[in-house]
Amino acid sequence: MRAKIWSWVALAIGFIYFLLPLIGTIEFSLRKRRGEYSLDAYRSVFEDPRFRETFSYSVAMALFTILVGVLIVVPTAYWVRLRFPRLRPVVEFVTLLPLVIPPIVIVFGYIRLYNTGSILPLTGTAMGTNFLLMMGYATLSLPYMYRAVDTGLRAIDVRTLSEAAQSLGAGWPVIIARVILPNVLVAVLSGAFLTFAIVIGEFVMAALLNRPAFGPYLQLIGANQAYEPAALAVIAFAITWFCMGLIQLVSRFSAHGRAKRS
Amino acid sequence: MSFLEIEHIDKSFGATRVVKDFNLSIERGEFISLLGPSGCGKTTVLRMVAGFETPSSGSIRIDGREVTNLRPNQRNIGMVFQAYALFPNLTVADNVAFGLRVKGMARSAREARVAEMLRLIGLEGFGERFPFQLSGGQQQRVALARALAIEPAVLLLDEPLSALDAKIRVSLREEIRSIQRRLGITTIFVTHDQEEALSISDRVVVMNAGVADQIGPPFEIYNRPATRFVAEFVGTLNLLQADVLEPTSGRLRLGSAEVTLGRPLPEGRVTVAMRPEVVTLGRAEGNEVVFEGMIDDVHFLGSVIRVEASVAGDRILLDTFNRPNLPPPAPGSRAEFSMRKDDLLIL
Ligand SMILES: Nc1ncnc2c1ncn2[C@@H]1O[C@H](COP(=O)(O)OP(=O)(O)O)[C@@H](O)[C@H]1O
Ligand SMILES: [Mg+2]
Numbered sequence: 001m002r003a004k005i006w007s008w009v010a011l012a013i014g015f016i017y018f019l020l021p022l023i024g025t026i027e028f029s030l031r032k033r034r035g036e037y038s039l040d041a042y043r044s045v046f047e048d049p050r051f052r053e054t055f056s057y058s059v060a061m062a063l064f065t066i067l068v069g070v071l072i073v074v075p076t077a078y079w080v081r082l083r084f085p086r087l088r089p090v091v092e093f094v095t096l097l098p099l100v101i102p103p104i105v106i107v108f109g110y111i112r113l114y115n116t117g118s119i120l121p122l123t124g125t126a127m128g129t130n131f132l133l134m135m136g137y138a139t140l141s142l143p144y145m146y147r148a149v150d151t152g153l154r155a156i157d158v159r160t161l162s163e164a165a166q167s168l169g170a171g172w173p174v175i176i177a178r179v180i181l182p183n184v185l186v187a188v189l190s191g192a193f194l195t196f197a198i199v200i201g202e203f204v205m206a207a208l209l210n211r212p213a214f215g216p217y218l219q220l221i222g223a224n225q226a227y228e229p230a231a232l233a234v235i236a237f238a239i240t241w242f243c244m245g246l247i248q249l250v251s252r253f254s255a256h257g258r259a260k261r262s
Numbered sequence: 263m264s265f266l267e268i269e270h271i272d273k274s275f276g277a278t279r280v281v282k283d284f285n286l287s288i289e290r291g292e293f294i295s296l297l298g299p300s301g302c303g304k305t306t307v308l309r310m311v312a313g314f315e316t317p318s319s320g321s322i323r324i325d326g327r328e329v330t331n332l333r334p335n336q337r338n339i340g341m342v343f344q345a346y347a348l349f350p351n352l353t354v355a356d357n358v359a360f361g362l363r364v365k366g367m368a369r370s371a372r373e374a375r376v377a378e379m380l381r382l383i384g385l386e387g388f389g390e391r392f393p394f395q396l397s398g399g400q401q402q403r404v405a406l407a408r409a410l411a412i413e414p415a416v417l418l419l420d421e422p423l424s425a426l427d428a429k430i431r432v433s434l435r436e437e438i439r440s441i442q443r444r445l446g447i448t449t450i451f452v453t454h455d456q457e458e459a460l461s462i463s464d465r466v467v468v469m470n471a472g473v474a475d476q477i478g479p480p481f482e483i484y485n486r487p488a489t490r491f492v493a494e495f496v497g498t499l500n501l502l503q504a505d506v507l508e509p510t511s512g513r514l515r516l517g518s519a520e521v522t523l524g525r526p527l528p529e530g531r532v533t534v535a536m537r538p539e540v541v542t543l544g545r546a547e548g549n550e551v552v553f554e555g556m557i558d559d560v561h562f563l564g565s566v567i568r569v570e571a572s573v574a575g576d577r578i579l580l581d582t583f584n585r586p587n588l589p590p591p592a593p594g595s596r597a598e599f600s601m602r603k604d605d606l607l608i609l
Contacts, residue, residue, distance in 0.1 A: 160347040163314055164405075166334040167341040168361030168412060178360075182351040 022237065029230035041231035050217055051232075058206075058214035061130070062199035065137040066192045069145045072138065074188065077149045078180050081158050095146040098139050103204045106136055111208070129209050136205045141195035148194070152187025153180075189250045193243040200239060263326065265290035265448055266311070266416055271320030273306055273472075280306050282472040284320070291446040293439065295459035298469030299495065304452045307469075308418050311450065313337050324415050340409030340447075342419040346401040348393040354380070354404050355389035361412035379407040382441060399430040406438065410445065417442070417449040423458065435462050456496045460484060468492045484537075490609040493535055500541070500578040501609075504534045517553035517574035521603055533609055540605035541580035543569060543591065549600035557597050560590045571597065 032040040045051055080091050098106075110132050114122035122128035158180070165175045181188070206213035218236070222229040264287035273281040281303045288294050296304040309315040311322060313334035321330045329337050348357050358379050362372045380386050383403040393401055402422055409417060419438070423431040439462040442449050453459050459466045460480040468476045468483060468491070476488040487493035504514040512523035516534060542549055555573035567590050569580050580599065591597050 156350065157345060157347065160343050160345055161349060163312075163334070164341065164343065164347040164349075164408075165360070165364075166314075167312055167337075167339055168408070169335045169338070169364040170360075171335055174364060179349055183349070185351075 025230050025233050029227060029234050032227040041227040042235075045221075045228050045231050045235070050212075054212050054214045054217040057212050058200050061134055061137060061213065062196045064134050065141060065199055066195050068134060069138045069141055069195055070188055070192070073142070073145045073149050073191070074181060074184065075176055077146060077153055078158065078176060081150075081153050082162060092146070092150075095142045099143050103136070103140060103202075104208070106139060107205045107208045110136065123209070129211060133205055133209050133211050133213075136209075137195070137199045137202065140202065140205075141191070141198050144194040144198075145191040148187045148191035149184055152184030156183045186251045190247045193247050197240050197243050201236060264288055265292075265325055266450075267321075267323040268307070268311070269321050269323075271307070271310060271317040271322065273303070273310060273315060274318050280472050281310070281317075284472070284474055286467060286474065286477065288448055288450070290325075290448055293442055293449045293451065293462065293464045295451045295453055295463040295466045296469055297453055297456060297459040297466050297496070300454055302469045303472040304454075304469055305420055308420050308450060308452050311416065312339050312341050312418055338412065338415050340412065340414035340417045342402070342405050342409050342417070342422045344421040344424050346393070346398070346405045346425075348401055348405055348408070350393055352392075353389060354385065354391050354393070354396070357393065357404055358408045358411050360408060365412065375411055379411050382410070383407045383437075397430075398426050399434055402426065402434065403437070406441070410441075410447070415448070417447050418452075419449070420452045421454065422451075423453070423455075431458075438462070460496070466496075468495060470495075487607065487609075490533075490535075493607060493609055498538050498579060499607075500536050500538060500576075500580075502534050502536075502573060502576045502578065503531055506530060506532055516551065516606075517555065519551050519553040521551050521606070523603065523606070523608070527608065535607040535609050536578075536601060536605055538568070538579045538581040541578065541599050541601050543580065543582050544598055545600045548602060550603045551606070552598055552600045554596060554598055557591045557593050557595050559593050562590065571599070573599070 029041050030037040030039070032038060032044075076091070080088055111123060114120050114128070114132060116124045122132050161179055161183070162175050165179045170178070200214055201218075202213065203215035203219055207216045207219070218229070218232055221232060266286075266288040268284060268286040268288075271281060271284045272279065284303075284307060286294070296307060298304050306315060310317050313329070313332060313336075317330060321328060323329065324337070324339075349360065352360065355376050358376045359372050362375060367375070376389065377386070380389055383406060385400060385403060385407070388396070388400070388404075393404065396404065402425075406419075406422075422438070423435055426434065435458055438451075451459070451463065460483070463480055465477060465479055466483050467474050470489070470491045476483060476492045478486075483492065484497055487496065493499055502516060504516045506527045506529055507513045507515055507520070508522075509527050509529050512525045512527045514521055514523070514527065514532065514534070545552060553573055555571040555578070557569060557571050558577070559570040561568040561570075562584070565584055566581050567584055569582065569590070571578055571580065578599075
């Protein structure tokens with residue numbers, strides 16, 4: 001009985017800790033018009049062309065990042081599981097590095113390596129810089145993406161399924177595209193939504209590479225206006241939650257296609 | 263030349279030699295079982311035929327074509343695994359169609375073939391189900407249909423029944439055999455269960471530590487085992503110590519009996535072996551060997567009565583058919599046993 005009370009107290013404290021700032025932010029974002037609640041702050045955010053530009057830029061970047069991340073991570077995780085199981089701890093460590101190395105270090109490394117005087121002057125063009133930024137994002141999302149995919153692979157018998165497909169005449173590209181990927185799709189999608197959330201909010205890389213992304217725009221508005229930043233924060237929250245909801249939805253919907261582990 | 267020729271294959275993993283100079287010729291349409299205890303190299307042989315392992319030396323030919331160094335997807339081989347290995351994201355029909363799709367078969371032909379396969383395994387109407395909605399036996403039948411759909415040159419099954427209940431194991435093995443006969447497909451079936459191997463195979467390969475100890479029809483394997491290992495692994499065996507009295511004529515003493523086998527034996531003591539069903543309780547016509555023993559225990563199994571007895575310090579089992587007018591002997595009594603001289607195995 002006693003333990004139960006304390007767990008309720010802990011839960012309440014948690015709730016207050018998470019919800020109070022959020023409620024405060026929402027409340028504040030509605031107070032642009034003096035004396036009454038209104039959606040004026042949101043209207044002015046949505047009417048700002050820079051919001052639309054930076055937001056769609058970041059969404060596009062997120063989609064490319066997810067695509068590249070999937071193309072790198074799925075075959076790697078698959079190959080490590082199938083052929084080099086002893087390398088798994090090493091690969092796992094490498095994928096954790098982005099959590100340890102600050103993005104600012106990565107981006108300064110990029111700028112030094114790929115500046116206009118280098119052999120590969122990626123920073124010289126907008127497209128080149130976009131590419132660099134996308135690779136940076138892919139690096140940042142690596143820990144989440146790799147872990148998600150690796151967990152997904154653990155749930156299926158990768159080796160036997162691959163061999164079954166092989167004996168039926170399939171080569172590696174077919175096996176990855178038609179056997180492995182569909183069976184880790186839920187894992188890939190949860191990795192993808194996490195990546196999406198990371199890219200949408202990322203500031204350091206985009207700012208230092210001077211690309212028109214949503215993160216730097218948030219910062220700019222935050223520094224110059226009062227109510228709009230609160231509205232933007234609420235919007236960012238909504239996007240994140242939407243992503244999490246999608247993860248839930250996807251895993252529920254695909255539950256019918258998942259086999260019991262044999 | 264045989265349809266499938268395995269010649270002098272050897273396989274080592276690191277320093278361990280797992281398959282040793284293995285030879286096997288299989289005729290078209292033959293059903294071969296690889297039988298042996300766990301770890302004797304059955305799976306490794308099968309995987310070399312399938313192309314998942316490359317032999318350290320030796321060669322494999324299918325229908326005259328050298329396949330030793332071909333990749334698995336170039337060999338046209340159907341494989342069924344112990345763990346079913348159905349693609350969990352695909353329906354039964356799509357699982358069966360997988361190999362056909364990879365081959366690029368047109369949709370209408372594919373659908374017809376899938377329907378034919380589902381009929382073959384008795385799962386019409388299950389096409390839209392997912393694997394996890396099927397029982398183990400049904401899943402394994404789908405796996406069989408998937409392997410057969412591509413019309414493989416050879417069908418390989420690696421302990422396909424081991425994960426199933428005893429009852430389904432028996433009915434599915436009969437079903438596999440009857441489908442195999444109908445299609446006339448050359449088949450290698452791996453199992454560690456001797457009853458399974460003996461009951462459905464044209465020939466059985468008994469493997470022991472990477473070596474094929476004996477290759478032959480079930481009748482021969484059971485009745486004329488080539489090595490002591492085969493004799494002990496396949497079926498139940500009574501082992502008795504016998505004193506050799508005259509090595510040249512093969513005269514020996516077995517408990518209270520003296521037998522002349524008519525072939526030379528080593529000097530000293532030998533181990534003689536006999537199947538439980540060749541020993542008769544009491545005397546019988548044509549049974550030259552008669553010896554005495556003590557009944558230790560009697561197990562009434564219905565149509566068969568299994569008797570445990572001691573003969574000159576060794577324990578033997580014997581099986582007799584139940585006869586309603588002849589009650590089994592009582593434990594603790596003495597009895598006579600008899601058998602034919604030819605049924606004695608010297609190992
Ligand atoms: N990939 C491998 N690497 C190392 N040893 C292996 C490998 N595959 C099988 N072995 C060894 O080879 C032996 C035979 O294995 P296997 O062919 O699977 O036996 P069976 O199928 O008869 O049980 C076993 O001792 C096993 O440990
Ligand atoms: Mg095995």
